[in-house]
Amino acid sequence: MKNYFLLLFIALTASININAQNQHDFKIGVNAGLNYPDVRGNEYAKYNNFKVGYLVGVTLDYYLDQNLSLKSNINYERRIKKLQLTYYNYDAEETGKENFREITEFINLPVLLKYEFLNSRFFVNGGGFINYVLDNNYEPEYPIDNINEYTGKNNIDYGFSAGAGINIFLDKKNWLILEIRDDFGIADIGGVPQNIGGKLQTNSIKLILSWNLGI
Numbered sequence: 001m002k003n004y005f006l007l008l009f010i011a012l013t014a015s016i017n018i019n020a021q022n023q024h025d026f027k028i029g030v031n032a033g034l035n036y037p038d039v040r041g042n043e044y045a046k047y048n049n050f051k052v053g054y055l056v057g058v059t060l061d062y063y064l065d066q067n068l069s070l071k072s073n074i075n076y077e078r079r080i081k082k083l084q085l086t087y088y089n090y091d092a093e094e095t096g097k098e099n100f101r102e103i104t105e106f107i108n109l110p111v112l113l114k115y116e117f118l119n120s121r122f123f124v125n126g127g128g129f130i131n132y133v134l135d136n137n138y139e140p141e142y143p144i145d146n147i148n149e150y151t152g153k154n155n156i157d158y159g160f161s162a163g164a165g166i167n168i169f170l171d172k173k174n175w176l177i178l179e180i181r182d183d184f185g186i187a188d189i190g191g192v193p194q195n196i197g198g199k200l201q202t203n204s205i206k207l208i209l210s211w212n213l214g215i
Helices: 002-019
Strands: 026-040 049-063 068-088 094-116 122-139 156-169 175-185 201-212
Touching: 026 068, 049 094, 049 201, 068 122, 094 156, 094 175, 122 175, 156 201
Parallel strands: none
Antiparallel strands: 026 049, 026 201, 049 068, 068 094, 094 122, 122 156, 156 175, 175 201
């Protein structure tokens, strides 16, 4: 099922490219931005300490009408969470603290329907997304000695995506696009202590700046 979703997205992206009849129907660009993640689904989820991460990628637009288009991105993203361990001696006296960062690297693949308001530079979009985890590591190495007490982690995350933004005119072929987007995950990505129960679902607010390459 996981591979099916990835193949479906790739096939959809390819069909957009093949079916584009002229340069006015199909637009490609590059984008970069910031993400601020959060999680929910169990009673301790709110105590996760996430930091601002970043994303870079490419953006594709296929215009179905003058103000309606099918939009997709292929983004590399980094999600960053801060952790802290407090150490004690045998007398229960605090001896020090150590900070860690958990870094998750993944590919983000949204497919959105975008509506641009006539006689306006503003737009809204909505659809779904899939995230595929490439790597998950700690800096420095985190001492996990009870890994069997956690639910298994999943490499696939998916859910709904919605956003709004503005098109900034540069010339006839080149535009800057500023967008704020929310990826609302509905999959259980795991990694929850078994004694707590519940699940772990993601949410990510993104600020994205794109440049239409004028193709």
